[in-house]
Amino acid sequence: MHERSRSPWRLLASLLAMLATAPFSSMAWSNGREAKRATEAKALGEVLAGNEELSTYYSLIKQNPDILLQLPHSGGVTLIAPSNEAFNKSHVFDLTDSALVTSLLQYHILPLSVNVSSLEPGPTYLFPTLLTSSAYTNVTKGQNILTSRQHDDTAVITSGLGTRSTILEPPFQDIPFTGGFIQVVDTLLVPPSRLETTARDAYKDLTSFLGALFKSGLAPDLSSQRDITILAPRNAAFQSISSALDPLSKEDLATVLKYHIIPDKVLSSSDLSSLANSTGSSLATLLGSDDKASKVTVSKAGNNIFFNSAQLLQSDVLLANGVIHIIDNVLNPDEFAETPDLEAKSQTPVFQVSKGAETRTGTRVPAPFTTWLPCTTDCPEPTVEANTQRTATTTGRNGVNSQSSSGMGAQVTAAAAILGAVGMGVIGLGAM
Ligand SMILES: *[C@@H]1O[C@H](CO)[C@@H](O)[C@H](O)[C@H]1NC(C)=O
Ligand SMILES: *[C@@H]1O[C@H](CO)[C@@H](O)[C@H](O)[C@H]1NC(C)=O
Ligand SMILES: *[C@@H]1O[C@H](CO)[C@@H](O)[C@H](O)[C@H]1NC(C)=O
Numbered sequence: 530m531h532e533r534s535r536s537p538w539r540l541l542a543s544l545l546a547m548l549a550t551a552p553f554s555s556m557a558w559s560n561g562r563e564a565k566r567a568t569e570a571k572a573l574g575e576v577l578a579g580n581e582e583l584s585t586y587y588s589l590i591k592q593n594p595d596i597l598l599q600l601p602h603s604g605g606v607t608l609i610a611p612s613n614e615a616f617n618k619s620h621v622f623d624l625t626d627s628a629l630v631t632s633l634l635q636y637h638i639l640p641l642s643v644n645v646s647s648l649e650p651g652p653t654y655l656f657p658t659l660l661t662s663s664a665y666t667n668v669t670k671g672q673n674i675l676t677s678r679q680h681d682d683t684a685v686i687t688s689g690l691g692t693r694s695t696i697l698e699p700p701f702q703d704i705p706f707t708g709g710f711i712q713v714v715d716t717l718l719v720p721p722s723r724l725e726t727t728a729r730d731a732y733k734d735l736t737s738f739l740g741a742l743f744k745s746g747l748a749p750d751l752s753s754q755r756d757i758t759i760l761a762p763r764n765a766a767f768q769s770i771s772s773a774l775d776p777l778s779k780e781d782l783a784t785v786l787k788y789h790i791i792p793d794k795v796l797s798s799s800d801l802s803s804l805a806n807s808t809g810s811s812l813a814t815l816l817g818s819d820d821k822a823s824k825v826t827v828s829k830a831g832n833n834i835f836f837n838s839a840q841l842l843q844s845d846v847l848l849a850n851g852v853i854h855i856i857d858n859v860l861n862p863d864e865f866a867e868t869p870d871l872e873a874k875s876q877t878p879v880f881q882v883s884k885g886a887e888t889r890t891g892t893r894v895p896a897p898f899t900t901w902l903p904c905t906t907d908c909p910e911p912t913v914e915a916n917t918q919r920t921a922t923t924t925g926r927n928g929v930n931s932q933s934s935s936g937m938g939a940q941v942t943a944a945a946a947i948l949g950a951v952g953m954g955v956i957g958l959g960a961m
């Protein structure tokens with residue numbers, strides 16, 4: 530008995546010691562002073578034990594020592610360590626649920642060494658994490674986080690549903706240990722949610738796109754497809770051409786929407802930026818890769834990125850299965866050769882614009898297709914009749930309906946109420 534209870538501690542002790550001797554080789558984000566630092570840096574256990582701000586984090590690591598087994602032994606790692614206050618703020622998490630804690634900790638570990646002080650201020654960097662469990666993500670190489678150092682020298686990590694965690698300033702920034710760096714954050718990172726939740730709860734300018742996906746039958750299955758990049762037009766783009774899209778059959782609408790999905794690739798804005806400047810700048814979509822009309826051309830002019838003639842408005846919205854980039858117009862596979870007008874203030878839609886379109890965008894105009902969104906709150910009592918009706922529409926509507934009636938909905942609501950933000954507690958949604 531005594532022997533058994535001691536063994537996890539023995540494992541932990543040897544793991545912490547192993548990290549102490551792990552070689553710390555040269556990394557992209559540090560600048561050649563590793564050798565010197567390695568001799569000065571302390572072992573992980575020593576650093577964590579000596580930091581009062583990190584006592585909750587340290588105790589979680591001690592309770593889940595197997596997490597340390599997964600740490601890469603060369604190339605360095607970055608541990609994103611939430612402060613005690615960060616854990617306090619998120620007490621909706623059940624920290625005794627070890628499967629949840631393991632996934633949460635994995636999402637806070639980068640398999641590379643990130644020294645924030647050496648990041649260039651301005652750009653957003655997409656870094657992979659160790660989170661690969663399909664209960665939480667379908668990003669094969671590990672779910673991502675976004676990191677940016679601002680010009681005022683603060684640094685922010687963005688995770689699921691636009692959650693922002695500030696990296697505490699020195700002495701809590703770039704804390705070296707023998708295996709890499711620890712970065713202390715003021716808010717827990719939230720593993721990105723599926724498209725349905727992301728568009729409905731955090732990026733509401735995407736509700737027309739989501740509704741159209743449901744109408745066409747592509748949602749919700751699209752949300753479980755591994756490694757996708759979505760070019761999602763904002764609501765105003767659908768509003769201005771609603772009279773062209775409304776009459777389309779389900780199949781024709783699906784064709785238009787598939788042209789917005791790049792399969793088998795999670796392309797960050799910096800990936801797009803480098804692709805845009807090389808010769809191979811056409812991207813295969815869900816329509817295929819055989820002919821020009823199934824591919825989208827990505828190009829760049831100054832800091833602006835375009836897909837055919839549509840402009841990238843907001844990049845790198847993280848999803849459970851990839852990333853979304855928000856664009857200003859709906860793409861049209863029949864107009865695949867359209868190029869941006871670089872003189873224009875805004876790009877012209879490539880569908881017939883609805884009559885009086887200038888008065889048909891904005892928040893006062895209903896966003897097209899949103900009636901196709903499945904019911905999630907205040908749903909009518911399910912009756913036999915209602916069920917029959919739902920079955921008659923699309924399988925997608927049923928899929929999400931049944932999920933929203935699970936106990937998770939209540940937990941999310943509780944989390945949102947407690948935190949007053951866009952649902953820290955939504956981590957649980959990944960498991961739905
Ligand atoms: C966390 O919460 C506990 C009790 O709610 C409190 O005693 C403690 O001071 C808090 N710690 C921090 C770092 O906010
Ligand atoms: C992190 O980067 C900064 C700026 O490049 C550098 O001055 C510092 O020494 C680096 N820290 C470590 C521990 O390597
Ligand atoms: C990942 O995909 C599988 C189906 O392949 C699905 O069951 C699971 O819910 C997905 N995970 C998430 C977080 O969406």
Ligand SMILES: *[C@@H]1O[C@H](CO)[C@@H](O)[C@H](O)[C@H]1NC(C)=O
Binds near residue numbers: 806829831
């Ligand atoms: C594109 O690449 C070329 C050569 O690599 C470089 O000279 C040029 O500045 C790049 N253009 C942009 C817009 O980044």
